[in-house]
Amino acid sequence: MLLSGAFLLALVLLGVVVAVIGGGSDGAHRTTTPTTGARPAPIPTKATESGCSLPSGGQAVPSSSPPQAQWGTVGSMQVPQNPTVYGPQRTNGIWNTCFAHNPSGALLAAMNFYGESTTGAPEETVMRRYAVGAPSNLGSNAGLNSSGPVQLAGYRYDSYTPSRSQVSLVFKGPQGKEAAVVTSMVWQDGDWKYVFPAGGMPAYQLLPDLTGYVPWTDF
DSSP: OOOOHHIIIIIIHHHHHHHHTTOSSOOOOOOOOOOOSOOOOBOOOOGGGTOOOOOOOOOOOOSSSOOSOEEEEETTEEEEEBTTTTBOSEEETTEEEOOOSSHHHHHHHHHHHHHHTTTTOOHHHHHTTEEEOOOSOOOOOOOOOTTOOOEEEEEEEEEEETTEEEEEEEEEOTTSOEEEEEEEEEEETTEEEEEOOTTSOOOEEEESSOTTSEEOOOO
16 A cells, blocks of 8 residues: 555554554554654754744643634645634645644644645655654655545643643544554744654554544544
């Protein structure tokens, strides 16, 4: 099967992709432990490229209900957006930038990033969303295969500071299996950027249901 190179590396890698599209042998929980160690140097971005002006707004963590948003299609994924409140304030083709400096802005930035990773965008375009640890050999992107797209199903907010956010995003495959993928975002150069796991493999867990998570989807 063909998978977007960035989607394969940044979203779930092979193990989670196989699990959520139904290739796993059972529904047992599986968790990977993030690799610890020195954090790679941030990928430099041009400060002049930001120009974001959304107000920070409320700082409440959306831990019990999702923020107000509309759903739109980015690549093969449905993602939430609220351009005037949480972002993206700017959209250039498939590329969404300028998310609010608050917990809801970080959440929407993470979800939109995963949508962008399914678009088949050039490597250098996808790299703009990476803050730390992105490999230099992502390769070209080919899009999801005909078995069906992986879609967002919910989330759990794990931690938040004004400089860093961590959420566990739930993805659902076309055969109904769900997996929660730990996703970190960092506030850098006036926007939320994805943090590529230092060990290359994000922590994830197969889920029997959405207990403990906030359901949020558009399918």
